[in-house]
Amino acid sequence: MAKSLQDEIETARQTIRSESMSMSVGEIANLYRSEEIVIRPEFQRLFRWDVEQKSRLVESLLLGIPVPSVFVMQREDGIWEVIDGLQRLSTILEFMGELRDEATKEPIEPSILRGTQYLSNLEGASYEDGVDGAQTSLTPGQRLGLKRAKIDLKILLPESDDKAKFELFDRLNTGGSPLSAQEIRNAQLLMRDPSLYEWLEALRKDFNFQQTIAITERLYDEAYDMELVCRFFALIWSSDTDLKNIGNIDNYVSNKIFSTIGDKAFDRASEGKRFSAIFSHLQAALDDDAFKKFEGNRFVGGFSVSAFETITVGIARNADVWLLDDLEPATLRERVAHWWGNTTFRSGSKAGSNAASRLPKTLPEARDFFSTVK
Incomplete structure (x- = not known):
């Protein structure tokens, strides 16, 4: 007997197991620092946002404007690998001076922002003092506000079907995506x-x-x-x-x-x-x-x-x-x-x-x- 649409829906749902949570920028940075959330070196070459895109993301976090969810895949050892959201996480970590070249493990130079639509004083701003070329930096209170900003995470659990993992990536990164x-x-x-x-x-x-x-x-x-x-x-x-x-x-x-x-x-x-x-x-x-x-x-x-x-x-x-x-x-x-x-x-x-x-x-x-x- 042929499957009904509802049968197909219920069967397909079994291929992906996931859960959601909200996590602060500071918590994500801590996980990245301890290598509990990782960006594969091959994925890192996809990180090519320009400074205006980076500045707008930081602006959104400082203003409390919601940003799209980040999708990670939980490996069998419990480590999270980023599936979608590489550009966003890399931007945040780079600005905070936490991002490293995953191939060499060397730190990447912290970014300096440009003024944005609502925050013109972001022009030339770095996260902390001491960044070459920066004209100003965030205050301690502003840094704390950024670290407390929340990001939604969607976690693809290990029991998900292998094919579902790359199918999910494909659907998240097609249609208006900057990726080739x-x-x-x-x-x-x-x-x-x-x-x-x-x-x-x-x-x-x-x-x-x-x-x-x-x-x-x-x-x-x-x-x-x-x-x-x-x-x-x-x-x-x-x-x-x-x-x-x-x-x-x-x-x-x-x-x-x-x-x-x-x-x-x-x-x-x-x-x-x-x-x-x-x-x-x-x-x-x-x-x-x-x-x-x-x-x-x-x-x-x-x-x-x-x-x-x-x-x-x-x-x-x-x-x-x-x-x-x-x-x-x-x-x-x-x-x-x-x-x-x-x-x-x-x-x-x-x-x-x-x-x-x-x-x-x-x-x-x-x-x-x-x-x-x-």
Whole structure:
């Protein structure tokens, strides 16, 4: 008998066990100091609020304006890990001089605020005296008021379903979120399978890969190089049927990563070697021209994601042709240049094209085109 809506609601509710409490800023700082509430180093790179956002949060706490809840995951050992609220907690701890670089354990320089809509005298203010560059500081009474400000915590308990943890993070950080799709995916990877994240992160650092992609600093800040590693593996393991049902590319890449690369049967060692070999050959043949447009007998412009998708998949699916030790770099360079004359690819790589419409056409074409050296 089919389940009713109420049956589905009751079943789904069992996947998440949580509780709520209100805690003062001072209590949270004490927990952080004693490492009873932690921010993983990989999550800390997501902390990139500007000074105006930081100042507005401190203003809200000083004025008693409610701020959104912070979500933490309680580990089996009782330690809380921040799932959502990283920006808020990091802002508070940084201002108080408590925040540390979780990778090195070194303290981070306390922040200095700007004047806000209601508190113009926050301009140049630090939490305490002695901060370089600060024009003023909070008084003892103001510091006490900030430490007594309350924040609501939602605690995801250990008995919650593992998949529910990263699903919760995804729902909390989509729709108007400042995080990129890959930053959210990174957090999901860390919560679901840290070893998979570490494997992908090691490939992201591959010298030849970094030499060929040549992306902007802004894209690096948004973890776009990791996005490209994930997209590479998602697409080389996609069938034509998969490609016809992509829909949202961000969701598709995440689902494919977890269902394919996250599978125990996936040979990470072998696939890692293939990844490294592909980018070693591309770097030798094209260096940072690898994914630029070929026009007028030369490579021009910036990084093209459609070129990245098709060239890497075309080579990966024809490894017996392109990953030979005696392959002349000029042969691969010439083939990539000729790819830009392919009408299906040129049409699909136009500005404004979306992945769902272009990939079902361009990837099968690329697999066929790169099956030969001429």
